[in-house]
Amino acid sequence: MAKVSMTVNGKAASGEAEGRTLLSSFLREELGLTGTHVGCDTSQCGACVVHVDGKAVKACTMLAMEADGAEVSTIEGQANADGSLNVIQQAFQDHHGLQCGFCTPGMVMSAAALLKDNPKPSEAEIRHYLEGNLCRCTGYHNIVKAIMAASGQDVSSIAAE
Amino acid sequence: MPKDNGIGASPKRREDVRFLTGAGNYTDDINVHGQAHVHFLRADVAHATINSIDTSAAEAMPGVVKIFTGADFAEVGGIPCGWGVTDRHGNPQQEPRHPIIADGTIRHVGEIVAAVVADTLEQARDAAEAIELDLGDKPAVVDMAAALGDGSTKVHEDLTSNLCYDWVFGNDDDAAVQAAFDSAAHVTTLELVNNRLVANPMEPRVAIGEYSRGSDEYTLHTTSQNPHVIRLLMCAFVLGLPEHKVRVVAPDVGGGFGSKIFHYAEEAFCTHAAKACGRAVKWTSTRSEAFISDAHGRDHVTKIELALDADNNFTALRTNTLANMGAYLSTFSTSVPSYLHGTLMAGNYKTPIVQVNVKTVFTNTVPVDAYRGAGRPEATFQLERVIDKAARELGADPIALRRQNFITQFPYETPVALTYDTGDYVATMDKLEQVADVAGFAARRAESEAKGKLRGFGVNCYIEACGIAPSNIVGMLGARAGLYDAATVRVNATGTISVFVGAHSHGQGHETSFPQVVAEMIGIDESMVDIVHGDTGRVPFGMGTYGSRSIAVCGSAMVRATEKIIAKAKKIAAHLMEASDADIELKDGQFTVAGTDKSVAWGDVTLTAYVPHNYPLEELEPGLEETAFYDPANFTYPAGAYACEVEVDPDTGKVSIERFSAADDFGNIINPMIVDGQVHGGLGQGIGQALLENAAYDADGQLLSASFMDYAMPRADDVPFYQVDHSCQTPCTHNPLGVKGCGEAGAIGSPPAVVNAVVDALQSAGKDVTHIDMPLSPARVWAAMNG
Ligand code: FES
Ligand code: FES
Numbered sequence: 001m002a003k004v005s006m007t008v009n010g011k012a013a014s015g016e017a018e019g020r021t022l023l024s025s026f027l028r029e030e031l032g033l034t035g036t037h038v039g040c041d042t043s044q045c046g047a048c049v050v051h052v053d054g055k056a057v058k059a060c061t062m063l064a065m066e067a068d069g070a071e072v073s074t075i076e077g078q079a080n081a082d083g084s085l086n087v088i089q090q091a092f093q094d095h096h097g098l099q100c101g102f103c104t105p106g107m108v109m110s111a112a113a114l115l116k117d118n119p120k121p122s123e124a125e126i127r128h129y130l131e132g133n134l135c136r137c138t139g140y141h142n143i144v145k146a147i148m149a150a151s152g153q154d155v156s157s158i159a160a161e
Numbered sequence: 162m163p164k165d166n167g168i169g170a171s172p173k174r175r176e177d178v179r180f181l182t183g184a185g186n187y188t189d190d191i192n193v194h195g196q197a198h199v200h201f202l203r204a205d206v207a208h209a210t211i212n213s214i215d216t217s218a219a220e221a222m223p224g225v226v227k228i229f230t231g232a233d234f235a236e237v238g239g240i241p242c243g244w245g246v247t248d249r250h251g252n253p254q255q256e257p258r259h260p261i262i263a264d265g266t267i268r269h270v271g272e273i274v275a276a277v278v279a280d281t282l283e284q285a286r287d288a289a290e291a292i293e294l295d296l297g298d299k300p301a302v303v304d305m306a307a308a309l310g311d312g313s314t315k316v317h318e319d320l321t322s323n324l325c326y327d328w329v330f331g332n333d334d335d336a337a338v339q340a341a342f343d344s345a346a347h348v349t350t351l352e353l354v355n356n357r358l359v360a361n362p363m364e365p366r367v368a369i370g371e372y373s374r375g376s377d378e379y380t381l382h383t384t385s386q387n388p389h390v391i392r393l394l395m396c397a398f399v400l401g402l403p404e405h406k407v408r409v410v411a412p413d414v415g416g417g418f419g420s421k422i423f424h425y426a427e428e429a430f431c432t433h434a435a436k437a438c439g440r441a442v443k444w445t446s447t448r449s450e451a452f453i454s455d456a457h458g459r460d461h462v463t464k465i466e467l468a469l470d471a472d473n474n475f476t477a478l479r480t481n482t483l484a485n486m487g488a489y490l491s492t493f494s495t496s497v498p499s500y501l502h503g504t505l506m507a508g509n510y511k512t513p514i515v516q517v518n519v520k521t522v523f524t525n526t527v528p529v530d531a532y533r534g535a536g537r538p539e540a541t542f543q544l545e546r547v548i549d550k551a552a553r554e555l556g557a558d559p560i561a562l563r564r565q566n567f568i569t570q571f572p573y574e575t576p577v578a579l580t581y582d583t584g585d586y587v588a589t590m591d592k593l594e595q596v597a598d599v600a601g602f603a604a605r606r607a608e609s610e611a612k613g614k615l616r617g618f619g620v621n622c623y624i625e626a627c628g629i630a631p632s633n634i635v636g637m638l639g640a641r642a643g644l645y646d647a648a649t650v651r652v653n654a655t656g657t658i659s660v661f662v663g664a665h666s667h668g669q670g671h672e673t674s675f676p677q678v679v680a681e682m683i684g685i686d687e688s689m690v691d692i693v694h695g696d697t698g699r700v701p702f703g704m705g706t707y708g709s710r711s712i713a714v715c716g717s718a719m720v721r722a723t724e725k726i727i728a729k730a731k732k733i734a735a736h737l738m739e740a741s742d743a744d745i746e747l748k749d750g751q752f753t754v755a756g757t758d759k760s761v762a763w764g765d766v767t768l769t770a771y772v773p774h775n776y777p778l779e780e781l782e783p784g785l786e787e788t789a790f791y792d793p794a795n796f797t798y799p800a801g802a803y804a805c806e807v808e809v810d811p812d813t814g815k816v817s818i819e820r821f822s823a824a825d826d827f828g829n830i831i832n833p834m835i836v837d838g839q840v841h842g843g844l845g846q847g848i849g850q851a852l853l854e855n856a857a858y859d860a861d862g863q864l865l866s867a868s869f870m871d872y873a874m875p876r877a878d879d880v881p882f883y884q885v886d887h888s889c890q891t892p893c894t895h896n897p898l899g900v901k902g903c904g905e906a907g908a909i910g911s912p913p914a915v916v917n918a919v920v921d922a923l924q925s926a927g928k929d930v931t932h933i934d935m936p937l938s939p940a941r942v943w944a945a946m947n948g
C-alpha cells in the first residue's frame with residue numbers, strides 16, 4: 001500500500017493504493033466517487049471514462065499510481081458551478097440520451113472530450129468516436145442526437161425524440 | 162400543442178439528473194460496514210466429476226474468512242424452476258436439481274465449484290488459486306441433436322435422457338395437419354437457427370447479503386428486475402427462511418433485458434453466507450463471469466413449413482424446434498420455447514391450422530432463459546422468414562402476400578390459444594410503407610449500385626403477447642406463480658403522494674411515467690407524485706418488470722388504487738361540503754358539488770383525512786392510503802410492421818444498415834418520448850442479433866465468445882438513426898389505461914427485416930441465396946454469395 005494523491009474535480013484528494021489498484025477502483029472504493037462505473041474487464045465498454053490531465057481515459061486501464069499528481073475529472077464534477085446540468089448533461093436529458101444510466105457517465109465524459117477537439121462533429125464522426133463506449137439500452141439514437149444538440153446543431157429533423 | 166403534463170406528455174425524466182451527475186445508487190455503489198468479499202471459483206471445464214476438493218491450503222491464506230463447497234449447501238434446496246411444462250404425452254418435464262454450488266458434478270463452464278469469503282476481494286481471489294481440485298473429465302454434451310441421440314452422455318445421470326420435454330401445441334392431430342400440407346398448392350420449407358445471445362446489461366450482477374443477529378433478519382441487495390419474486394423463491398425453495406425476516410432491495414439497476422429476472426445462486430449464497438460468516442458478504446460480477454453465469458437467451462434450431470393454396474392464402478403452418486435449456490433449468494426457462502413461443506406462431510395472419518413441436522434439451526452449457534422478447538422473437542423470426550421465402554418462390558410481393566393473409570376481424574381466436582382483443586395490421590403496414598418510403602427504394606437502390614454496392618429492402622410484421630396474463634390461465638399452463646401486480650397509493654396529509662409499485666424500473670423511466678398517470682387522474686402536478694420501487698421492505702408486493710408488463714399490469718393496479726383513493730376522497734369532500742358523494746366531481750385537483758360553485762381543494766381533503774376533526778368517523782376510517790392488486794383479463798397484443806434497408810459490399814460481404822423504420826401499435830401511450838427510446842433500444846439489440854452477436858461454444862463446451870473482445874456488441878456506428886412511429890393506436894380493450902406495452906417490440910420485430918433485406922440485396926445481384934443464419938457476419942454473407 002502506498003499513498004496516492006491527485007486533484008479530482010478541482011480538489012486535492014488522496015488515498016491508499018496497492019501497485020495493482022486500478023484508477024477506477026481507487027476512485028470508487030477509496031474516494032467514494034461511484035459515478036465512474038465498471039462494466040467490463042477487457043477495456044471495451046467505456047463506462048469508466050474519466051479525464052486525466054484533460055484527456056479522456058478509461059479508468060480501468062490505468063493504475064491509480066500512474067495518476068499520482070494528475071488532474072482528474074469525473075462525472076461528479078461535470079455540472080455547472082450552481083449545480084445545474086452542463087450543456088452536455090442537459091442535452092442528454094432533453095433528448096432522452098439515457099435509460100438505465102449505467103453507461104451514461106462514460107458517455108458524457110467521452111462526449112465532452114470529443115466536443116473539445118471537434119466542436120461540431122457530424123453524425124458519422126460521433127458514431128465513430130463512440131466506438132469505445134457501449135450502451136445496451138438506447139440503441140445509440142438519442143445519444144448521438146444529444147451530442148449533436150449539445151454542439152449546437154439543429155436536430156429537429158432527426159426522427160422521433 | 163403537445164401536453165406538458167399528465168398522460169400523453171413527454172416530461173423530461175426525473176431519474177436522469179442523478180444518473181447524469183454520478184449520483185445514482187447502483188448495487189455495487191453500496192458498501193456495508195464490515196463487509197467481506199466472496200470470490201467464486203468457477204468450473205473451467207464443461208463436464209466433470211468432482212473427485213475431491215482440498216481447501217486446506219486456501220483456508221490458511223491471509224484474510225480468508227470461510228470457504229464453502231457443495232457440501233455446505235447439501236441441506237438447502239436447489240434453485241427452482243418457475244414453470245412446469247407438460248409434454249405431448251401428459252408427462253411432466255424432467256427437472257434436475259440445480260444446486261447453489263456444484264454437488265459432485267460440474268455441468269457447465271462457469272458453474273460455481275467453491276466460494277472463498279475473505280476480508281478483501283484480492284485475498285479471496287488469491288486463496289481461490291490455492292484450492293486443489295481433483296476432477297474426472299466427462300465428455301461434454303454441446304450439440305442439441307447429438308444430445309438427443311442414442312447413447313449420448315447424459316448431462317444429468319439421474320434423468321432418463323437429455324430431453325427436458327417433447328411438446329406439441331396448436332393442432333395436435335398429425336394426420337389432419339399432414340393432410341393440409343398434402344393438399345396445398347405450394348409448400349415453403351426453411352431450416353434456421355435463432356442464435357444464442359448474452360443479454361449483457363451494462364451493469365454486471367451484484368449481490369450483498371447481510372444478517373442481523375439482533376433481529377434475526379436478512380437483507381439482500383441485488384441487481385434484480387423483481388425483488389419480491391427473488392425473496393419468495395429464495396426463502397420458500399432454496400434457503401427455507403421465513404419471508405418476513407428477509408428484505409430484498411434492488412436499487413438503481415443498470416439494465417436487465419430479462420437476465421436479471423431469474424433467481425441466481427450468488428444471491429442465495431450471499432444471503433446464506435452472511436449468517437454463516439457473521440458479517441455482510443458482497444459479490445460483484447466481472448464481465449468475464451457474467452458471460453458464463455448470467456442466463457443466455459434464444460438458441461433454437463427450427464424447421465418451419467408453410468402451406469399455401471392456389472390463391473396464396475396460408476392454409477397451414479408446422480414447426481419443429483430444438484431449444485437449448487443449458488445444464489439446468491433457470492427460473493422461467495421452460496416457458497420460453499413453449500408458451501411464450503408456441504402461442505405466437507399464428508403471428509398477424511389467419512392461418513387456420515398451426516402445429517408447433519418443441520423439444521427442449523439439456524446440454525453442458527450455461528442455462529438459457531428469457532432475453533428481451535423471450536420466445537416471441539424466435540416465433541417471429543421463423544414465421545416472417547418463411548413468408549418472405551414463400552413470396553420469392555411464388556413471385557409474389559412480400560408486402561402484398563402479408564396483407565392478403567392479415568387478420569382483420571377482432572377479437573380473433575388463433576389456433577394457438579390466444580384471443581387477440583384488438584389491432585389493425587393494415588394500418589400499421591400502411592404507416593410503415595409511408596415511414597419507410599417504400600416508393601423511393603428503387604432510386605436508392607440505383608444510387609447504391611452506382612457506388613458498387615448491393616441494396617436490399619426487407620419487411621416483416623410482428624405481434625407479441627405482453628402483460629402476461631390471467632393468473633388462472635397461466636396456472637393451467639404450468640406457471641408456478643401468479644402474474645398480477647400490485648400498487649399502494651399513499652397520500653400524505655399535505656396532498657403529496659407516494660405510490661409503492663411492484664414493477665421495477667431499470668431503464669424504463671417509471672419514476673417519470675407512472676406519476677404522469679396518477680397526476681392526470683387527480684388533476685395535480687406531477688411533481689406532487691413519486692413512486693417507490695425495488696424494495697420488499699417498502700413496497701407491499703409485486704411481480705416485477707419483464708414481458709413488457711409494467712404499465713399494462715402494474716400501471717393498471719396503480720389506476721385501481723388511485724380510483725379507490727378518489728372514491729374515498731370524494732366522500733370526505735362530500736362531508737366537508739355537506740353534499741352527497743354521488744354529486745362530487747374531481748377536476749384539476751378541486752372537488753366541486755355538481756351544479757354549484759361549492760368546492761374544496763385536494764389539499765383540504767387530504768389534510769382532513771389525517772386531521773379528522775370534521776369527519777364522518779362512524780362511516781369512514783381516517784387516513785388516505787389504498788392498495789390494489791390487478792390480475793389482467795388477457796394478454797395485451799402490441800403489433801406492427803418493420804422495414805430494413807441494407808447495403809452489402811459485394812467484395813467483403815459487409816452489411817450496413819442504411820434505414821430502419823418501425824410502425825408500432827402500442828395502444829394508448831403514457832409518455833411518447835420514453836416509448837420511442839424503448840423501441841430504439843430494442844432495435845439496437847435486434848440488429849445486434851441479426852448482424853453481430855453470437856454466443857458460440859466449441860465441442861468441448863468452452864464458450865468462445867466470452868468477453869466483449871469476442872462477443873460483438875452493437876456499437877454506435879453499427880446502427881443508423883431509426884424512423885419510429887406509433888401513431889397507429891388501437892387501445893387495449895381490457896385494461897383501464899388501454900395500454901399494451903412497448904419494451905420488447907423492437908427486439909422482436911427487427912431481426913427478420915434485417916435478414917430479409919440482406920437476402921433481397923443478394924438476390925438483386927442474381928445470387929441464388931434464400932437464407933443465411935444469423936449473425937450475418939461479413940464472412941457468412943461473403944460465403945453465401947460465393948458458395
Ligand atoms: S470498465 Fe473500463 S472499459 Fe469497461
Ligand atoms: S443507458 Fe443503459 S447502458 Fe446506456
